[in-house]
Amino acid sequence: MRTYTDFYVLPVKKAGLETYRQFAEATAKVWCKHGALEAIEFVADDAKSGVHTSFPQAVALESDEAVVVARITFASRADRDRINAAVMSDPVFAGMSPDLPVDGKRMFWGGFTTLVEAKTNPGQNKGNQL
Numbered sequence: 001m002r003t004y005t006d007f008y009v010l011p012v013k014k015a016g017l018e019t020y021r022q023f024a025e026a027t028a029k030v031w032c033k034h035g036a037l038e039a040i041e042f043v044a045d046d047a048k049s050g051v052h053t054s055f056p057q058a059v060a061l062e063s064d065e066a067v068v069v070a071r072i073t074f075a076s077r078a079d080r081d082r083i084n085a086a087v088m089s090d091p092v093f094a095g096m097s098p099d100l101p102v103d104g105k106r107m108f109w110g111g112f113t114t115l116v117e118a119k120t121n122p123g124q125n126k127g128n129q130l
Helices: 014-033 077-089
Strands: 004-013 038-043 065-074 108-113
Touching: 004 014, 004 077, 014 038, 014 065, 014 077, 065 077, 077 108
Parallel strands: none
Antiparallel strands: 004 065, 004 108, 038 065
């Protein structure tokens, strides 16, 4: 199944990670309520600055910040466009506090069509058993 995924990369103040997590948890529910297949957010714990480019460099990461990456998956780009419009006008989303520990000017995002997908069959990879 070819899906469509939005990725967001943003700097979040370390001291505000719990506040941001609560926001992300609430908005993930809104996306899924409107039809997103999945909404997941990740916080970097092993994303070092590179020589030419890296996640920290991409968001001009400051020492008191962490990189967060969000992934929202949709059945298609048409679904994504419809769902994003619904999310932006959802009263839950619209009523949330804009006081987040995020610098939106350094956030970036984009939509991607699935190119390759591989999944482990549940029960298949149970590790090495002697």
